[in-house]
Amino acid sequence: MSNLIKNELTKIFKKKTIYITMLxxxxxxxxxxxxxxxxxxxxxxxxxxxxxxxxxxKDELSNLNPEKPSDVTLYINLKxxxxxxxxxxxxxxxxxxxxxxxxxxxxxxxEINTYTYGADKSEEQARxxxxxxxxxxxxxxxxxxxxxxxxDLQNANSTIEELNNQKAxxxxxxxxxxLNNEIENAKVxxxxxxxxxxxxxxxxxxxxxxxxxxxxTSSETLISYDLDNKExxxxxxxxxxxxxxxxxxxxxxxxxxxxINKSDSLKGSLQYFYSQYGVxxxxxxxxxxxxxxxxxxxxxxxxxxxxxxxxxTQILLSKFLTVLIISxxxxxxxxxxxxxxxxxxxxxxxxxxxxxVYNLSANAIQEINIxxxxxxxxxxxxxxxxxxxxxxxxxxxxxSNSALAITISLLxxxxxxxxxxxxxxxxxxxxxxxxxxxxxxSQYLFGGLPYMEGMNLITSIIICVVYLxxxxxxxxxxxxxxxxxxx
Amino acid sequence: xxxxxxCESLCKTFGKKQILKNxxxxxxxxxxxxxxxxxxAGKTTTIKLILGLQSITSGKxxxxxxxxxxxxxxxxxxxxxxxENPDMYxxxxxxxxxxxxxxxxxxxxxERIDEVVKLVKLEKRINDKVSKYSLGMRQRxxxxxxxxxxxxxxxxxxxTNGLDPEGIKEMRELLVNLAEKEKMAIxxxxxxxxxxxxxxxxxCIIKNGEVIETSxxxxxxxxxxxEVEIFELDNAxxxxxxLSIDLRNNKILGLEVKNSRMLKVxxxxxxxxYIINKLVENNIKIYEVKQEEKTLEDAxxxxxxxxxxx
Numbered sequence: 001m002s003n004l005i006k007n008e009l010t011k012i013f014k015k016k017t018i019y020i021t022m023l024x025x026x027x028x029x030x031x032x033x034x035x036x037x038x039x040x041x042x043x044x045x046x047x048x049x050x051x052x053x054x055x056x057x058k059d060e061l062s063n064l065n066p067e068k069p070s071d072v073t074l075y076i077n078l079k080x081x082x083x084x085x086x087x088x089x090x091x092x093x094x095x096x097x098x099x100x101x102x103x104x105x106x107x108x109x110x111e112i113n114t115y116t117y118g119a120d121k122s123e124e125q126a127r128x129x130x131x132x133x134x135x136x137x138x139x140x141x142x143x144x145x146x147x148x149x150x151x152d153l154q155n156a157n158s159t160i161e162e163l164n165n166q167k168a169x170x171x172x173x174x175x176x177x178x179l180n181n182e183i184e185n186a187k188v189x190x191x192x193x194x195x196x197x198x199x200x201x202x203x204x205x206x207x208x209x210x211x212x213x214x215x216x217t218s219s220e221t222l223i224s225y226d227l228d229n230k231e232x233x234x235x236x237x238x239x240x241x242x243x244x245x246x247x248x249x250x251x252x253x254x255x256x257x258x259x260i261n262k263s264d265s266l267k268g269s270l271q272y273f274y275s276q277y278g279v280x281x282x283x284x285x286x287x288x289x290x291x292x293x294x295x296x297x298x299x300x301x302x303x304x305x306x307x308x309x310x311x312x313t314q315i316l317l318s319k320f321l322t323v324l325i326i327s328x329x330x331x332x333x334x335x336x337x338x339x340x341x342x343x344x345x346x347x348x349x350x351x352x353x354x355x356x357v358y359n360l361s362a363n364a365i366q367e368i369n370i371x372x373x374x375x376x377x378x379x380x381x382x383x384x385x386x387x388x389x390x391x392x393x394x395x396x397x398x399x400s401n402s403a404l405a406i407t408i409s410l411l412x413x414x415x416x417x418x419x420x421x422x423x424x425x426x427x428x429x430x431x432x433x434x435x436x437x438x439x440x441x442s443q444y445l446f447g448g449l450p451y452m453e454g455m456n457l458i459t460s461i462i463i464c465v466v467y468l469x470x471x472x473x474x475x476x477x478x479x480x481x482x483x484x485x486x487x
Numbered sequence: 488x489x490x491x492x493x494c495e496s497l498c499k500t501f502g503k504k505q506i507l508k509n510x511x512x513x514x515x516x517x518x519x520x521x522x523x524x525x526x527x528a529g530k531t532t533t534i535k536l537i538l539g540l541q542s543i544t545s546g547k548x549x550x551x552x553x554x555x556x557x558x559x560x561x562x563x564x565x566x567x568x569x570x571e572n573p574d575m576y577x578x579x580x581x582x583x584x585x586x587x588x589x590x591x592x593x594x595x596x597x598e599r600i601d602e603v604v605k606l607v608k609l610e611k612r613i614n615d616k617v618s619k620y621s622l623g624m625r626q627r628x629x630x631x632x633x634x635x636x637x638x639x640x641x642x643x644x645x646x647t648n649g650l651d652p653e654g655i656k657e658m659r660e661l662l663v664n665l666a667e668k669e670k671m672a673i674x675x676x677x678x679x680x681x682x683x684x685x686x687x688x689x690x691c692i693i694k695n696g697e698v699i700e701t702s703x704x705x706x707x708x709x710x711x712x713x714e715v716e717i718f719e720l721d722n723a724x725x726x727x728x729x730l731s732i733d734l735r736n737n738k739i740l741g742l743e744v745k746n747s748r749m750l751k752v753x754x755x756x757x758x759x760x761y762i763i764n765k766l767v768e769n770n771i772k773i774y775e776v777k778q779e780e781k782t783l784e785d786a787x788x789x790x791x792x793x794x795x796x797x
Contacts, residue, residue: 300574309564484540
């Protein structure tokens with residue numbers, strides 16, 4: 001039996017096919033890594049205007065007449081945008097200033113233009129808005145972003161105070177409930193301002209600011225669920241879990257200052273290994289599984305094999321085990337190629353950084369060594385890989401047709417996510433016993449909820465095994481009974 | 488002598504069509520059985536049943552005392568075979584192909600592989616890819632992989648396809664050698680009768696899925712009573728005219744002028760003196776009278792009645 005497997009491996013490794021496909025994977029890896037490196041390394045800025053865009057705005061503006069009632073709204077919008085771009089142009093070297101302009105000054109610009117050109121003109125109002133705006137600009141020129149953070153903090157504090165006062169004056173439970181929600185949201189804003197000051201995070205668009213924003217929105221989601229204080233159904237629980245994960249992961253980013261979602265590093269590329277390379281790995285494995293039996297039929301060499309002192313079951317089993325061994329080979333060599341290419345492009349240092357995930361069942365942030373993480377991911381993807389390889393293997397054995405085997409298996413792989421999405425969207429509960437809903441075990445990782453209510457890890461594994469046997473048993477029976485006709 | 492292969496009334500049907508009807512044959516050690524029949528007679532099917540490549544509808548195949556259907560691995564252990572074409576892994580070298588075969592049996596070392604390569608005279612090209620081989624070389628490689636594990640039953644399906652006359656002669660010598668020295672039992676199918684002549688020890692003729700004759704090769708040739716005598720004369724045309732009277736009264740069954748000096752006469756042995764007498768009386772000089780040996784081919788066509796596929 002081991003000799004049969006050894007022969008099968010010899011046959012595969014003496015063929016050019018496997019080297020060509022591995023070379024293609026290698027080129028793909030180089031391509032994807034370069035994309036990651038050079039698309040992210042161009043510094044991302046909050047300034048978003050191009051000269052030609054501003055020119056086109058000015059052109060359009062010159063064609064409009066603010067006196068004409070039909071033009072006036074568009075005129076105000078265009079004028080505001082041009083004013084905003086002029087201001088941003090001036091401060092475009094500082095991300096935090098741009099953010100402040102975008103968030104706090106742009107409403108004033110619109111206000112000024114509305115009062116100057118709009119239907120109810122008011123010089124008084126326009127002057128007031130201009131004053132406010134100039135105050136903020138003056139602060140910008142002082143180069144102190146902390147002023148704004150402190151202002152945020154004060155605003156949040158006074159909002160909380162005011163809301164508490166309101167709460168004390170009313171007895172209406174509905175109103176109190178609404179106020180409580182607002183108070184909690186204000187507390188989050190306060191928390192964010194405090195984080196900004198404490199962790200020294202200027203305004204901007206970098207990963208820390210993104211984390212702050214995500215922290216805020218996810219916290220708000222959680223607050224509304226917590227205050228409702230009712231039994232959550234499955235979908236709500238899923239949303240709640242997502243918000244909780246986002247909040248805790250964002251908190252980790254803010255507190256430690258590390259970008260755990262960074263993809264342009266060796267660690268990052270390994271962290272998202274299967275979402276980037278899973279499809280290539282599966283294509284190669286399906287190709288080998290779909291040819292290993294049918295090629296012997298089409299070339300007539302099956303006769304050589306079948307007149308050797310081994311039973312047909314042994315011969316087919318050895319081929320199936322060979323497919324599994326080759327699958328492991330393809331996965332491991334793709335990982336090694338990624339480490340090599342990623343290491344050369346991004347440096348090998350990040351390999352020691354842990355992957356950070358929030359574990360819902362332990363209610364804690366978990367730091368996992370990248371190789372352990374990759375191992376866990378591989379285990380969760382094994383059912384997909386094995387089941388698709390078995391599908392290709394079974395079809396190629398039963399119909400002696402490689403093209404059919406490879407096509408059907410690839411369609412199955414590509415169709416699976418569509419099938420799953422439809423099943424989830426239309427709540428087709430019977431689909432929870434279907435293979436594609438169960439074969440991706442990563443849905444259960446770190447206490448996550450499955451695609452559908454009522455699914456669990458053990459039944460998913462059982463369903464995958466049942467599907468495996470449904471494919472394998474007829475394959476072995478048919479192969480055993482098969483007549484070798486003229487080839 | 489021990490019986491190596493025994494087929495007992497093999498039947499095979501595909502759907503409604505009966506391919507084989509009660510085919511029985513036996514090969515003993517040291518025997519070379521020529522398995523002869525026109526195309527479509529069922530030669531390859533019989534071989535596939537013997538090797539367990541197709542299921543047997545009814546009947547039995549016993550190899551070295553083991554039933555091929557009940558105890559496949561033991562039955563096939565000492566069998567070497569080429570079925571239909573010598574199909575090899577084209578992208579591997581000849582040597583790598585042999586190595587793959589060697590891996591599947593116990594105790595086949597590199598010396599045995601080298602020995603077999605020498606035996607089939609492929610030493611010079613054994614490290615080339617099989618895709619560069621001619622059909623004849625692939626046949627030889629096919630024989631090499633079939634005899635690598637020293638089987639005691641060798642089954643060859645049309646092994647002379649693609650071999651040149653010298654190759655055929657060499658293979659004939661190789662097979663005779665294997666049968667005589669290694670006491671191998673050999674079953675060799677062919678439609679090229681001329682090649683099997685003088686080299687098989689036994690012949691089995693199959694037609695339309697039925698065995699119509701199994702016997703020692705010498706028996707087949709001498710079975711029929713009428714013989715052909717060849718007369719060497721000074722004037723064949725004249726002699727033909729003289730003898731054509733006897734053709735009409737059935738003393739002579741056939742007359743044919745080969746050339747001006749040769750006349751072929753189909754008669755029974757008893758009539759030879761009468762013919763000589765008559766020719767001498769007519770002043771025809773007789774230089775030689777000899778019996779023409781019947782070829783296997785003649786015997787074959789006599790038995791099968793030509794090549795008809797139904």
